Amino acid sequence: MKLDSKAPEGPLAEKWTKHKFNLKLVNPANKRKYDVIVVGTGLAGASAAASLGELGYNVKAFCFQDSPRRAHSIAAQGGINAAKNYQNDGDSIYRLFYDTIKGGDYRAREANVYRLAEVSVNIIDQCVAQGVPFAREYGGLLSNRSFGGAQVSRTFYARGQTGQQLLLGAYGALNRQIANGKVKMYTRSEMLDVVIVDGKARGIITRDLITGKIESHSAHAVLLCTGGYGNVFFLSTNAKGSNVTAAWRAHKKGALFANPCFTQIHPTCIPVTGDHQSKLTLMSESLRNDGRVWVPKTARPGLKAADAVNIPESERDYFLERKYPSFGNLVPRDVASRNAKYVCDEGRGVGTTGLAVFLDFSDAIKRDGEATIRAKYGNLFDMYAQITGDNPYKVPMMIFPAVHYTMGGLWVDYNLMTTVPGLYALGEANFSDHGANRLGASALMQGLADGYFVIPYTIGDYLAGMPYEKVSTDRPEFKEAIDTVQSRINKLLSIKGKKTVDQFHRELGLTMWDYCGMSRSEKGLKFAKEKIQKLKEEFWSNVAVLGGAGELNQELEKALRVADFIELGELMIDDALNRSESCGGHFREESATPDGEAKRKDDEFAYVAAWEYKGENQSEALHKEELIFENVKLTQRSYK
């Protein structure tokens, strides 16, 4: 298979404009003759469904929560980037493009990233017009902050609830189209397969989560806006329901999966407290501006925060300050995360599990006073106290890295189409714009760029070449897909094994975290692969799923998702094995500089690794999309 990115020729800054002009259009009166399915109502899905409805297409939108407003996007805190240069501090579309490509460690497509930076300015205009209450200055204009080490202030925010406010804006636009009858909304409805007719995506199979009814829906095109797959690690900052099923089912029907091993680990999360832990909570990265990260010089198992205050300076190891004197505690996410792991691997981790390091504010409080620290971080300190029961004004916080975002996803071309004609992927579900590492405040930007400003143009080009005829859901392709879904469900219910779905999911997560997380080696990955293959076998012979198929059955919902996560886990390991370079968010132990830092291998790995499904228990085939850099020069990162 030859992967054609369809990235337009010509100067970077003119590519999108030129491309838009060359795209075929659907006459306004004919748009209502086309049906489009949008799976997911997060920032990507809600903005796409609303915009396509406004244009006149007939849209059917789906989500598994009880309301479209509850999609995982709602949880994003920090902000959204846009190259508005409102602060007159030297920002530009080109600078946002450059920062994003570099931040992604040169593993993203230039043309896509430039377009993202270009439409970022429209996103802010759109959201403000919808009434999204961004933070403002006393003069009444919009306020910005600098985020994640950026040299310019280009991040727009709504207190710590940016995702919520952006999603409620898109939810409003979606509601308006539902009220107009242009979008039909299906809540508590989970897509379990995609249906291909004559080589094109023509529909989906869903399960009504209340009645258990399996339903078919047909359309002229299908958009997957189903989010990321961080929950393959069981513990992550993602919402509990976030899953890979839609993308994985599409993958098994022919859509290539790109860079599955590229995951992002966030350094400042609240650590695990015990086996009951169900998810991890992110604490804003801004805390590292004033907090100092340390562990004891010699191992002190079980050290509590309350006892840490008695440990003298001479027995503390401020390991980030020691190893990276110029950046100190402000090294990038991956460096901070990896080093926390190292000290815990050495047995110097703190807290009951030994999987935590201290983030200490006592010096900052001494220097600036408690009031100043409270003004800066009050809500974060309160949240921390509520969850842990510790008072961070008096004792150090404990933090540990956690999985936060997945850069990998379905391979898409410049039009956001997967390798299956008529099947698109938007938002975190695709692989497109963040390379090997995502910069803070850029996922919200990408989701809304895809939904508001890219797909409304690119989908027309495809539909203009499609006949108006609808395909009937009585066709054998739909019947077959229904049968497959039903027999999967029946199989899961009939196993009646001894282990719960959560037990399998935890085991999978732990293996992925230990061997395919921040730091990887060939030996570890091979070991993990065997473990996961065994886990898969055991899952299909020993999982316990109670209840029936024709009712609300949350264990069944989880089992269907975990079954797909197990298969994805294996592919992530294959991808990680293949990519024997240290790059972006992950460190390959065999690929290090003499002083132990990450070493990227541009001559070997400047490509997108896109995997093709080849059948049950077959190895997947690797296809490479070479990345060509015409505008930026590739450089190695250094934080010493």
Add this chain to the structure above:
Amino acid sequence: MKITLKVWRQKDANSKGAFKTYEHSHVSQDMSFLEMLDVLNNELVQKGEEPIAFDHDCREGICGMCSLYINGRPHGPLQTTTCQLHMRSFKDGETITIEPWRAKAFPVVKDLVVDRGAFDRIQRAGGYVSVNTGGVPDANEIAIPKKIADEAFDAATCIGCGACVAACKNASAMLFVSAKVSQFALLPQGQPERKERVEKMVAQMDEEGFGACTNTKACEAECPKGISVANIARMNREYFSAITSSYEVMAKGGGD
């Protein structure tokens, strides 16, 4: 910790429900309330008993999906969401009663899961600014005084959980509806549709079968996001001014 749980179990919308008692001895005070239920559910599955159905997703207090009426209070003893409540708020040996939200407009789906679709339908009636994608002015063309923007933001933080309805003896949805009406009544972007919006949203609220507001302020006391009842007063003003001015339009015979 050891606790006793009395949990509402109901097979589906059409069945009669009842309380069932569980002794739960594997509780740690570091668990969140939902993790405590996860652990119980895993034990139930291993014993071959059907686990308890409850709604949740983000577990960060922001999606509004979790619910639960705990010991007679929505989201339990603290003014937070159930997912942000931890077991250290309870005593060893305590008996905890868990029920679904109770309101005619929120029918029970199963066990502790209810249908809050009514909230979506109210938002659909007018909880937005009617702008299409594209063709909007530059974001900084509209200056909004910070004080107004902050007040609108406070109203906009409602997570749509429904605790206000569950807390109210009349099962009134006024706090929820007034939060959205206020956000747009305050902002310049909301002005063109200001009257129509409040009329339509209130009409839909009435149609869904929510009760009237008798100013007991139980909603504000239980709202995890601290939405103020001042929004209800504002909505009442908005509503009366809207209906009186629309009568004027009708009296003039409308347009062509």
